[in-house]
Amino acid sequence: MTHLQAHIEGIGFWTRGLPSWEAALAHAADGALVADAPSRPSPQLLPANERRRAPDTVAVALDVAMAACQAAGRDPATLPSVFASTHGDLGITDYMCETLAGDPLALSPTRFHNSVHNAAAGYWTIGTGAMAPASAISARESSFAQGLLDALAQLASGDEAVLLVAYDGQAAGPLKQMAPSDGLLGAALVLSQQASPGHLTLRAQLVASGGHQDATGPLSKLASANAMAPMLPLFDLLARGHGSVRLVAGPDHDLLIDVSSAELARG
Template sequence: MSALSATIAGVGFWTDGLPDWASAVAFARDGVRPETAPARPAPQLLAANERRRAPGSVAVALDVALAACGAAGRDPATLPSVFASTHGDLAITDYMCDTLTTDPTAVSPTKFHNSVHNAAAGYWTIGAGCTEAATAISAYDGTFAQGLLEAMLQLATGSEAVLLVAYDTAATGLLGTVTHSEGLLGAALVLTRDGDGPRLTVELRDGEDTPAAGPLATHAAGNAMAQMLPLFDALASAAPEARLKAGPHRQLVVEIAS
């Protein structure tokens, strides 16, 4: 595969204790955490009542997506998007499985509506009034790398800018005994073909060697989307490279030019 390139125009970030990209950068560089942090994202794209009812997966995805668009100075309605999640909303999936085995007619229509893998993408396009293409991707522990590749391929084939959103939630119930994920984690990038900002060049290679985990990767190590954090640690510390798992015996090497 030929190398693909893109510029990061804006970043959004949220995890437990680090509710935005500025606090994540401060923590990665100096170990400093905010004295207070919200327990849950509150995406302003949704009306107040919808904000309270939205599942964690939707809340964190919309929060970081809006933050990235704001940082990039981009209208959310104008951007095609790629939403990448390893598992979707595990709590809702566990609820669905449990209810279907015990009392199938009692399934909540709202939870059923939120159980689909592209729920966050749907909330985003409706809330932002966006009619551009929205893609939902899952590729187990290579999900973020494959989402990044998809976004960069869209840039290479005609899009001027693409929004990439990655997120995962905590595993609960019986489902939590077969797949592990802790806390809430999300991040977003607005990627452009040109412009100011860190310049990424990516290339798929054979291999599985992984560097030592940085501060962000250590902080949120239990979440299924921790696979993306080597890139965000590298961005926070102005490192020249990050390596992401891209599938069995494959890695995505990301070169970063400031």
């Protein structure tokens, strides 16, 4: 497979103690956490009443997506988007299973509405008025790598820029044994075809499995128990600004990613 390439125009990040990419960069540099960080995101895209009712997974996805678009200076309504989540919202899934087993008529229409895997993508496209394509991807521990491949393929097919959003939340009930996930984690990238000074360049290639992703960086260690933790070695790499990393992309393949500055990439 030939290399797929993108330039990173904007980054969004949220986990408990690190409510922004700037906070994540500071943590990567000195281990600091934001002392008064909120316990959950409050995405300004939603009206106040919907903001309170939105599941944590939707809230974190919208928060990081908007942060990445703002950092890129892009209108969210113009961007095709890829939303990657390993499990969707396991808390709501547990509620649905328990309610259907015990008292089906008590099922909440709102929680049912939020149980679908593309709930975050739906909130995003409605809230931003985006008419561009939006997809929702789940591929177990390969969810982020497959989402990134999807976004890169869209760029290679001619899209000017693509928004990639990845997130997972807290597992609940019996599902914790089968699909463990702790805490809340989300990140987003605005990827584009156009190189620009100061932006990082990402090149990716599918390779045979065999290497091991470096999960020893500060962000990887901080949120290692979340189901979306397989993406964190890349974000540790983005914090450093250069280097390479492997992400699990399937049973037999890894995604080998190289990151460099736009200036180095042209050299």
